[in-house]
Amino acid sequence: MTHIATEPDQLTRFLLPDAFTRGAIIRGDGIVREAMRVHGLNGPAADLFGQTLVASILLLSISKGGMRQVLQLDAAVDSAAPLRRLLSEARPGAVRGYVSWQEEKTALRYVEHSGLGSWMGSPVRLSTVRDMGVGHPYISTIEHASDHLADQLIHYLNQSVQIRADIILHGDLGLMIEAMPGCDEEHWFKAVEAMAKIPNTILERESTESILSHFSTLNCKVVGSDSYAYRCDCSREKMQAALDGISKEQLEELADEQGKVTLSCQYCDNFYALEIGA
Incomplete structure (x- = not known):
């Protein structure tokens, strides 16, 4: 199989000091394009798979030096929906994943379904593996009924990791903010309000710098970046x-x-x- 080289995508980590909040943002254009080429996807199924890849990178970014982050979505029990499983595995600098279809449902990959429930039924089972590299991965599984992957992740972070977070997954863009110690209700409201006011047209096509400018009132500061590409380490x-x-x-x-x-x-x-x- 011929590999077509693509430029790595940049995950940017930032702080909102005036709201005691930190965050991460990535536009996974190259990642998504390469994944779609490898797996032969397009349309809404491709969008959902791309969001899963980007989401696993965001989760890895809050693992404080974690070595591996697996995000797995499994269809509802006895679901007749097209997708059986979406899986993404992120490591520092690389992400990979796969799509598993229900038997005799692969032709539906091009159908214009809308929402996670249409593709996997409800409730979806979300499982994560957070490997810190010390031999004892943290494994968590929850079920949640929502058509939006971002809502599933917010619920997981709140219920299983006790992290207050807000997430946007829009096209190939992933944006997450997380409350830090000292963040009270007023601080958190300011951070969420600033993120909610970013127009969809900006999220769809603008640069990271342009998007982060919407947090300027909270004294936004970039504190680091990491490169990611869709890459498999099989041999x-x-x-x-x-x-x-x-x-x-x-x-x-x-x-x-x-x-x-x-x-x-x-x-x-x-x-x-x-x-x-x-």
Whole structure:
């Protein structure tokens, strides 16, 4: 599979000192375009998958040095909606993900559904893995009934992490603010009010600098940035190791005439023809 290089997208971290609030913003244009190319998506399904990728990066940005952030959305129990699962995995500098469709529903990926419930039913089950790199990942699962992924994330942060946050996911843009110690109701109202007043036309196409200018009354200060790209770290060695858990008999059934088993990576669609017992 040919990889087309794209410029990395920038996540910018900022402070709103006058509201005791911090935040992060990223326009994931390159990430979303590469993910859509890899997975062959467009339309509303592509938008939802793109938001999932951007959202996992935002969650990683508040992990205080975390090594990995997985965001997984699973369809409601017994749902007949098209999507079974959306998954995104963010690491410093990289994000990847995949889409799992309900059986015989893949043709519906181009249907003009609107809202998360139309794609996955309700309530959606949201699961996260926050890996701090010390061997004990924090795993959380909640269910919430909302058509908007941003609402799902706000509910998760409030219920499972006890973080007061507000999030905007609009096109390829992700914007999140989080209350810091000392942020009272008045401070938080000012931060949320400033974010709510940013016009959709600005969110759709303007630069990070232009968007952050709407927080100028709160003394907005940029404190750092990180680059991210859609990138998978699969390899022949990792795929070969995956065969270790399959019995010899099963491998022989899967092998072709040359004695090779072909595996594909669900994150990037690369194929690997592997020798049995190599």
